Amino acid sequence: MSEIPIMRIGDCLLVSIQVDMHDRLAMALQDDLTQRIVADRARGVMIDISALEIVDSFIGRMLNNIAAMSRVLDAVTVVVGMRPAVAITLVELGMSLSGVRTALNVDKGLAAIRSIVDNPEDEDARQDPDARRKY
Amino acid sequence: MPNETNLVAALIEKDRQTLLTGWLDAQKRYGRQRDTTNAAANTEQARQFLDQLRRGAASGQFDTITGSDWAGMRELLEDLSRALVAEGFSPTDTAMFVFSIKEPLFEMLRRELGKDAAKVADLSWAVTRLVDRLGLFTIECYAATREEMIGRQQQELLELSTPVVQLWDGILALPLIGTLDSARTQIVMESLLERIVTSGAEIAIIDITGVPTVDTLVAQHLIKTISAARLMGADCVLSGIRPQIAQTIVHLGLELNVISKATMADALGLALRRTGKVIVDRARLAETRGTDARSNDPDRRAARE
Numbered sequence: 001m002s003e004i005p006i007m008r009i010g011d012c013l014l015v016s017i018q019v020d021m022h023d024r025l026a027m028a029l030q031d032d033l034t035q036r037i038v039a040d041r042a043r044g045v046m047i048d049i050s051a052l053e054i055v056d057s058f059i060g061r062m063l064n065n066i067a068a069m070s071r072v073l074d075a076v077t078v079v080v081g082m083r084p085a086v087a088i089t090l091v092e093l094g095m096s097l098s099g100v101r102t103a104l105n106v107d108k109g110l111a112a113i114r115s116i117v118d119n120p121e122d123e124d125a126r127q128d129p130d131a132r133r134k135y
Numbered sequence: 136m137p138n139e140t141n142l143v144a145a146l147i148e149k150d151r152q153t154l155l156t157g158w159l160d161a162q163k164r165y166g167r168q169r170d171t172t173n174a175a176a177n178t179e180q181a182r183q184f185l186d187q188l189r190r191g192a193a194s195g196q197f198d199t200i201t202g203s204d205w206a207g208m209r210e211l212l213e214d215l216s217r218a219l220v221a222e223g224f225s226p227t228d229t230a231m232f233v234f235s236i237k238e239p240l241f242e243m244l245r246r247e248l249g250k251d252a253a254k255v256a257d258l259s260w261a262v263t264r265l266v267d268r269l270g271l272f273t274i275e276c277y278a279a280t281r282e283e284m285i286g287r288q289q290q291e292l293l294e295l296s297t298p299v300v301q302l303w304d305g306i307l308a309l310p311l312i313g314t315l316d317s318a319r320t321q322i323v324m325e326s327l328l329e330r331i332v333t334s335g336a337e338i339a340i341i342d343i344t345g346v347p348t349v350d351t352l353v354a355q356h357l358i359k360t361i362s363a364a365r366l367m368g369a370d371c372v373l374s375g376i377r378p379q380i381a382q383t384i385v386h387l388g389l390e391l392n393v394i395s396k397a398t399m400a401d402a403l404g405l406a407l408r409r410t411g412k413v414i415v416d417r418a419r420l421a422e423t424r425g426t427d428a429r430s431n432d433p434d435r436r437a438a439r440e
Contacts, residue, residue, distance in 0.1 A: 079366075080368065082366050082367055082368075083332075084325060084328030084329055084331075084332060084363075084367065086366075087328055087363040087364075087366040087367050088321075088324055088325065088328070088363055090363075090366060091324075091359045091362045091363045091366070092359075096362035096365070096366070097366060102365060102366050102367065102368040103368035104331065104332070104335055104337075104367060104368040104369070105335070105368075108335070108337070108368060109368075112368075
């Protein structure tokens with residue numbers, strides 16, 4: 001069974017999903033990732049899915065789970081590099097991944113994590129829709 | 136009844152010229168006239184029609200025109216109906232073009248077989264059935280051509296009415312005009328997401344000034360577009376909400392969960408602030424900077440030189 005590598009950039013972890021996901025691989029990734037977040041005291045997790053042409057509800061749920069787990073460990077999750085066709089499919093499936101942050105590419109994802117980690121109050125303001133309107 | 140049908144074919148062959156002139160004359164009396172520029176083409180098509188009619192009749196198939204013997208005739212009628220659609224003929228005129236051949240055909244039968252009344256009646260009935268079939272086939276082709284044309288226009292309209300405009304670095308605008316249905320939402324979504332990828336935009340302004348009504352379905356389509364853009368890492372701002380639409384949204388209890396602004400200008404201001412840009416009046420900028428700044432102002436420097 002192949003393993004999904006987890007790379008470290010500063011205090012962020014980068015996971016690049018290049019192969020088809022299946023149950024055991026997803027479980028292994030969740031295991032590895034949570035351990036690495038704790039071991040490396042990571043503040044952000046980037047999941048790069050630019051290589052995925054097909055994302056089904058299973059992967060959508062996995063992304064949600066990873067985001068929730070990271071949040072418990074006080075790390076921000078950003079999903080980066082989603083393709084337009086994938087975005088449309090997820091929306092049609094009714095999965096808008098509302099608990100997950102997104103960015104266009106790794107560059108912007110890293111910038112997003114930086115700004116959230118550096119300004120925690122700003123983050124609260126952005127998550128609260130009422131506060132968002134004050135911008 | 137192979138003998139009789141062959142007889143019809145033989146008669147058509149024999150009286151070809153009379154039939155042609157008779158038919159063209161009947162067309163003049165019944166249907167709408169084709170343009171003078173097309174008169175030659177019309178005569179040519181009528182001649183080809185008679186040729187194909189003879190070939191089909193010789194095969195003895197009067198009750199069906201789907202066989203290979205009628206393939207040439209079908210092709211001819213398809214071309215003809217396409218030409219008539221392009222010339223703006225009505226369905227009646229198009230059908231009349233084919234039906235008007237009945238008169239010269241019946242005349243021919245009466246002339247050639249005048250003594251045998253039963254035979255004239257039998258053959259007239261067979262010819263009527265055949266010509267009706269041909270006429271209906273022409274009308275079907277006519278309708279298909281029209282539908283094809285309408286479909287193409289719809290497609291063009293869809294593509295025309297969904298531009299994605301780049302307002303600034305990282306800021307896209309999507310001015311929506313007309314009603315949002317599923318097909319349009321799909322196209323809007325696709326073009327917006329493609330532009331987000333190519334331009335690396337972080338904010339998209341969706342302007343609904345041109346959307347006449349917002350009901351639950353339209354709102355759902357808007358939410359879908361906004362969610363898809365968010366998945367690509369771009370935030371959406373909704374703008375151009377008219378007072379009536381604001382009321383409708385509240386009355387219907389719709390929760391769009393998106394930042395909304397009354398006008399595109401407000402939305403652009405917000406988007407610029409979000410991307411770290413500031414818009415400043417020149418006069419005020421000069422005041423705050425003082426005289427030093429004034430001497431650096433490129434316009435003033437140019438004026439001095």
